Every structure is written in structure tokens, then in C-alpha cells.
Amino acid sequence: MADANVTETTTNVTENDKNPxxxxxxxxxxxxxxxxxxxxxxxxxxxxxxxxxxxxxxxxxxxxxxxxxxxxxxxxxxxxxxxxxxxxxxxxxxxxxxxxxxxxxxAKPAPDPFVKRKLEEEESNHKRLKTDSNCSPVDKIKFITTPLWNMPYPNQLELKQKEMKSILIKIGQQMLKESKALTDWITSQRKLYDGLPCELQTILSTDITEAYRNKCEFTIGKDTEQNKVIIGFRLSSYASGSTAVGPIDDLCHIPESMKVAVKILETFIRESNLEPFNPVNHSGYWRQVTARITRANHLMLIVGIQAQELSSDELEKLKSQLRIFFETGKGVDAHVTSLYFQTLDKKSIGGESNDTLYHISGTEYIEETLLGMKFQVSPQAFFQVNTLGAEVLYKAAIGLAEPTMDTSLLDVCCGTGTIGLCFSKHCGEVLGIEVTPDAIKDAKENAVKNNITNCEFFVGKAEDILSPVIQRATKSNIIAIVDPPRAGLHQKALLTLRKVKKLNRLVYISCDPRAAMRNLVDLARPSSKQYLGEPLVPVKAIAVDMFPHTKHCELIMCLERLSKAMKSNECTTQENTK
The missing domain is CATH 3.30.70.330 (RRM (RNA recognition motif) domain)
Known part of the structure; x- marks a missing residue:
């Protein structure tokens, strides 16, 4: 394992551990x-x-x-x-x-929340952490990561459909509060759709609800007694007074091959003379593992280490040992296709981090199949964590968007190009935008791999490059599909989309519909000096359960220009009164 010259960092309690x-x-x-x-x-x-x-x-x-x-x-x-x-x-x-x-x-700095909580507990004569209870770590980690694991799946879908209804009602209320001009339209929509601002179709799901995650980010730490090295998930937050890690053995959403690889890696770390990273005093080394798997049983591991004061020679030694372990040593049974080593350096005084990724074994990327197409996935590129769920999601998005050969599709936050490439045969052209260079590299390679010639991909922040990319559109009709990070679409990008006259439809995919509410309200605001262009309002929505056994759910919303939505509304009302 690790070279004996590498000094082991102890994690014994010191006076600093009691100083917040x-x-x-x-x-x-x-x-x-x-x-x-x-x-x-x-x-x-x-x-x-x-x-x-x-x-x-x-x-x-x-x-x-x-x-x-x-x-x-x-x-x-x-x-x-x-x-x-x-x-x-x-x-x-x-x-x-x-x-x-x-x-x-x-201003006085805030105390370390972990140390503060520990001191409070000592003063209250509590010998055990508040996060510890009669619930075992195995059961606790189930309820943290998959809180609905013991609920029948049909009941989970019913619960999520109700939650989406509740969110849509709140979106409608907020739109009305911010824009009185929408009163007549929202009132008529509510009459048509049982109090909702738009039609909500039946929630969609896949047949496979177990072992569906193709990517997991695990923490390397120690168990509740701080004795045994564990690769898994944190049992509680740092501020709650716990840094313990729980095992993944009984988690239903993680594939077995991923569990096997993680358990094998645990043996490497335990046999090394380097301690896991301690978030309390920032000592230790091993910090995190990212695992990605595909339908073709390709497995990528990214092993992250806090470099601390390790020399370049010591790091090279570790990389070599890790490579040999998985290629010819005890780790062969993990069947790792692609292996990366990541150094997670301390942030500098300027607040910048210098994390570095090293490819040390196997292929540089893994390959996934989606809707009959092949996609290469690099270590830091975004790809939906549920491949079968992504197929359901993209089919639903295509159905809502209704593109034609006279459509230019703007794929905003396109990742590795999966959405745009899946749309490519249904529209005239695709223009994708993504901030991560590696993802755009993958997107371009994926287009070539699948013989797709009507897609272009551009690197940059959507708020910075959206306008020039839109100018490249050659078709008379523009449809935007937006799949932003959890925080939503940048305001500048949103305002740019609103004022595009040829854009009549926008499909918004959200993994956190509550967080997306501000974007949706702003898209529907009345025209003004700031909000140019006709408002875009929701007309249809579909929930897709991408995360069985958790409380999370994706929501796809189709937005149209208000004038077009009102005409469709009138037609629907007339049909219903016949």
C-alpha cells in the first residue's frame, strides 16, 4: 500500500478539537x-x-x-x-x-458548528451525539438517502403527483400575485384543470425502480465509533454534530456492481497508512469517491484525496499503487473500466481551489446507450443519474415540445448533448450551450459517434453566449429546452430567451420545481423595459419519477406565449361546452 515514508496523520482529540x-x-x-x-x-x-x-x-x-x-x-x-x-x-x-x-x-467570526454542538452536548451531560438514536446506522442511512424505501411504489407515485399539484397551485398563485394582467387567463385555466394553472398529465415512471442510479458520490470516513473506515454517505450534517459515515450495503437504489467496487476500494484504503479526511480539524487524506456505471457494465471510479503536504513523489506512488491494485491486484474483481485520481487541494487565501484530475488506468470515458444512441461520458460531465428514467423524460419532453423540421432547438445547459441529440431527428437543427468544456467535447464526439450532422455545441455560460448562438439559428421557428442546475436559469439568460420573437415555446425541465418557481414567474411577467417580449406561461406539465424511493421528482413544463395560450384555452373551453 502507501509508502512507509508517508507520515500517518493521527486524529486524536486535541485542545483545538474543543476550540470552536x-x-x-x-x-x-x-x-x-x-x-x-x-x-x-x-x-x-x-x-x-x-x-x-x-x-x-x-x-x-x-x-x-x-x-x-x-x-x-x-x-x-x-x-x-x-x-x-x-x-x-x-x-x-x-x-x-x-x-x-x-x-x-x-464582525466576529462564527464558531465552528460541529465543535459548538459538541461543547453544548458536553455541558448538557449528553454522552452521545444527537444524531445517534436507537436506529442503527444501516437503517438511518436508508431513511436519509431513500426515505420512501418501505412505501409501496404505487403509493410513492401518488404522493409525488399530489406534491406536483401542490407546487403548480403555488406557481399559479405567485404568477397572479406578481402579474394582475394574468388574472383572466389563470382564472379560466383553473376552471379547466381543477384549480391548476395548466394541465398536469399523469406521472411517468420506469419499470425498474431498484439499483437505478448510474452515478453516486460517496464520502470516505469512519463509522459512528470512529474506528472503522467506511465509504458511504454521511449519517448527519456537520452542523448537527456528526461526521460519521454509514454503509451502502442495504441501499436499494445503488447497483450491486457499484457496491462491490466500493467495498473493494475500502480494503485498499484500510491497508494504506493514510487516514480518511477529518472535517473537524482538516487532518487526514482520503476524502471522496465518485462511481459511474453504464448499461454496458462500464465502471468509472474517481478517487479523491486531500493532498495536504504530500510531495509529488508521494502522490505518484499512491497513483501507481491504486492503478496496480485495480489492474492486477485485489481490485481486479471490481472490473473498473476507467480509473481517475483526484487531488483536492486546500483553498488558497484567495478562495480558489486547485483540484486536479489524473487519468491513471483504463479508458478516459465510459459509454452509455440512450434511446438507441451511444454517448460517451467523461468524469466531470453531467449525465442524468437514471438512464431508463432519462429515456422516459426525453420522450415526454419531445412530445411536449412538438418540434418540426422547421424548428431550431436551443438546448440550454445541454451537458453532454443527450437532450439535443435525442431531439435531432425530430427538428431541423440543434444549438447546444454548456459551461463545462469537457461536456461540450463529449457532446461533439457523441454527435459524430451517432452520425448526427444537424447539431452544434458551444462552450460558455448561457447568460454570456446565448444571444450570439441564437443568431446562428436558420429556421423560422425556435423552441428552447432548458435543463438548468437546481438553482435555476440565470436571470440574464432568461431575459434573453423572453425577447426572442421567433421563440414561441419553451420546455423547462426542473429537478426542484420549487426552486424553479422564480424563473417561471419571471417568464410570465407582463412586458416591460426589463422584461421584453410577450410573457411565456405554462400550458402543460408532466412529472417524471427519476428518483424512486426518494422524495425527489422531475417536472417538465411546456410554456407558450400568452396570446397563443389564450387562443388554445378558448378552443378547449368551446370544446368542453359542446
Whole structure:
């Protein structure tokens, strides 16, 4: 295993483990070190406005703004170093903003939540963590990762359909609150669709609901007694006072081959003389493992290590040992197709991380099949975690979009191009946008691999390159399909889509419909100087259960221009009255 010259890092309890501010003495960057408190803020303002004041008008190099508690007249602003903090205090003190005089002063850093919780428990004479209970780690990890594991699957679908109805009702209420001009339309929609702002079709699912995940990100840590190395999921949050990791053996959504590979890797780590990373004092090395698997039984492992003070020679030794272990050693039975080693370096004082990925064995990517097409998947590229569910999702999206050969499809946040390529034979052309270069490289390779010639893919943030990409559209009709990260589509990208005259339909795919609510409300706002173009309103929605045994669900919403939606509404109403 690891070379004997590599010094083992102990994780014994020290005085620092009882000091909630010990983290400030570590070299790695934390925004808590250089924090200020700004007071005297006006009663009404937006965080975006405040950031603009600091960034653009005052030219302060802030790291982040911590949103205030509701109704408070103060907030925290964090900086990258002491010089920036002192300059900010001098600049902000006494300025007038929105008729309010601001003051700024050094803010006390927040205590480490884990250490704070431990001290509170000691004072209360609680010998066990609050996260520990009569529930075993095996059962606890089930309820954390798959909370619906013991509920019959038809009941799960019923529960999720009801949840989607509830969310759509709230979306309609919020649209009405923000736009009185939608009153007549939403009222008529509610009459047609049992109180909903649009039609909600029956929830879709796949026949296979077990072992469906093709990607998992595991934590390398120790069990509840801090004795045994475990690769699995955290049993609780850091702030709740626990860093223990629970086993994955009995989790129903993880494929058996992935479990086998993880258990084999555990033996390598246990036999090495390097400890798992300790999030309390930031000692230790082994940190995380990402596993990806495909229908063709391709298996990719990305083993992440906190490099600490390991030399380049020591890291090379570890990479060599890991490669030999899986190629010819005890790890052969894991059948790893693609092996990567990742160094997770400490964040610098500027807050930048220098994580590095090394390909050390096997192929550089794995291959997946989706709707009869082959897709290569690189280690950091996005791909839906449920392949069979993705087929159901994309078929439903194509059905809602109704593209023709005279359609230019804008695939926003396209990942490895899966959605756009699946649409390609149903439309005239596809223009895909993605911020991750490796994903775009995969998308282009996937187009060639499947002999698809009507797709182009572009690297960049949607908010930055969407306008020039739209100008490349050659068809008379534009349909946008948006599958953004959980936080939603960037406001600038949203405003760009709204004002495209040739765009009459937008399909929005959301893994967190509640988080998408702001995007959907903004797309439906009345036309104004900021919101150019006719409003886009929801006309149809379909839920797709991509995550059986969990509470999560994907929601696809089809939006159309208000005038077109109103005409369709009138036709539906007339048909219903005949």
C-alpha cells in the first residue's frame, strides 16, 4: 500500500478539537476570517442592488454577502484578505445609500458548528451525539438517502403527483400575485384543470425502480465509533454534530456492481497508512469517491484525496499503487473500466481551489446507450443519474415540445448533448450551450459517434453566449429546452430567451420545481423595459419519477406565449361546452 515514508496523520482529540475558533488558524481560506458587519441598511432593497453598490460603485473586492435575517437592518460581507476588509470598512462608513447612512465594522467570526454542538452536548451531560438514536446506522442511512424505501411504489407515485399539484397551485398563485394582467387567463385555466394553472398529465415512471442510479458520490470516513473506515454517505450534517459515515450495503437504489467496487476500494484504503479526511480539524487524506456505471457494465471510479503536504513523489506512488491494485491486484474483481485520481487541494487565501484530475488506468470515458444512441461520458460531465428514467423524460419532453423540421432547438445547459441529440431527428437543427468544456467535447464526439450532422455545441455560460448562438439559428421557428442546475436559469439568460420573437415555446425541465418557481414567474411577467417580449406561461406539465424511493421528482413544463395560450384555452373551453 502507501509508502512507509508517508507520515500517518493521527486524529486524536486535541485542545483545538474543543476550540470552536481553531479553524481560523488553518492555512486554507475561509470567508469568516475577513468578515464585516454593515448596519443602517434601508428598509427596502435587494441583495443584487447591494452587491452592485459594493462591486461596481465602491469597487470593493468582496468574497460574498451573507443574506440578512428577515426584517434585520444589517448583514455580513466577507472579503479575501485583511487589506480588502479594512478598505471596505473605511469606504462604507458614513456613505448614503437609498437615503440611509451605512456603517461598517469588523464582525466576529462564527464558531465552528460541529465543535459548538459538541461543547453544548458536553455541558448538557449528553454522552452521545444527537444524531445517534436507537436506529442503527444501516437503517438511518436508508431513511436519509431513500426515505420512501418501505412505501409501496404505487403509493410513492401518488404522493409525488399530489406534491406536483401542490407546487403548480403555488406557481399559479405567485404568477397572479406578481402579474394582475394574468388574472383572466389563470382564472379560466383553473376552471379547466381543477384549480391548476395548466394541465398536469399523469406521472411517468420506469419499470425498474431498484439499483437505478448510474452515478453516486460517496464520502470516505469512519463509522459512528470512529474506528472503522467506511465509504458511504454521511449519517448527519456537520452542523448537527456528526461526521460519521454509514454503509451502502442495504441501499436499494445503488447497483450491486457499484457496491462491490466500493467495498473493494475500502480494503485498499484500510491497508494504506493514510487516514480518511477529518472535517473537524482538516487532518487526514482520503476524502471522496465518485462511481459511474453504464448499461454496458462500464465502471468509472474517481478517487479523491486531500493532498495536504504530500510531495509529488508521494502522490505518484499512491497513483501507481491504486492503478496496480485495480489492474492486477485485489481490485481486479471490481472490473473498473476507467480509473481517475483526484487531488483536492486546500483553498488558497484567495478562495480558489486547485483540484486536479489524473487519468491513471483504463479508458478516459465510459459509454452509455440512450434511446438507441451511444454517448460517451467523461468524469466531470453531467449525465442524468437514471438512464431508463432519462429515456422516459426525453420522450415526454419531445412530445411536449412538438418540434418540426422547421424548428431550431436551443438546448440550454445541454451537458453532454443527450437532450439535443435525442431531439435531432425530430427538428431541423440543434444549438447546444454548456459551461463545462469537457461536456461540450463529449457532446461533439457523441454527435459524430451517432452520425448526427444537424447539431452544434458551444462552450460558455448561457447568460454570456446565448444571444450570439441564437443568431446562428436558420429556421423560422425556435423552441428552447432548458435543463438548468437546481438553482435555476440565470436571470440574464432568461431575459434573453423572453425577447426572442421567433421563440414561441419553451420546455423547462426542473429537478426542484420549487426552486424553479422564480424563473417561471419571471417568464410570465407582463412586458416591460426589463422584461421584453410577450410573457411565456405554462400550458402543460408532466412529472417524471427519476428518483424512486426518494422524495425527489422531475417536472417538465411546456410554456407558450400568452396570446397563443389564450387562443388554445378558448378552443378547449368551446370544446368542453359542446
Amino acid at each position: 475558533y481553531a479553524y481560523l488558524d488553518r492555512e486554507d481560506f475561509t470567508s469568516e476570517k475577513y468578515k464585516i458587519e454593515v448596519r443602517g441598511l434601508p428598509k427596502y432593497y435587494g441583495i443584487g442592488e447591494f452587491k452592485k453598490l459594493l462591486n461596481e460603485k465602491l469597487e470593493l473586492q468582496l468574497c460574498k454577502v451573507k443574506p440578512p435575517r428577515k426584517g434585520s437592518g444589517w448583514l455580513y460581507v466577507c472579503f479575501r484578505n485583511e487589506e480588502c476588509r479594512q478598505r471596505a470598512i473605511t469606504t462604507i462608513n458614513g456613505i448614503l445609500w437609498k437615503n440611509s447612512k451605512l456603517t461598517a465594522q469588523v
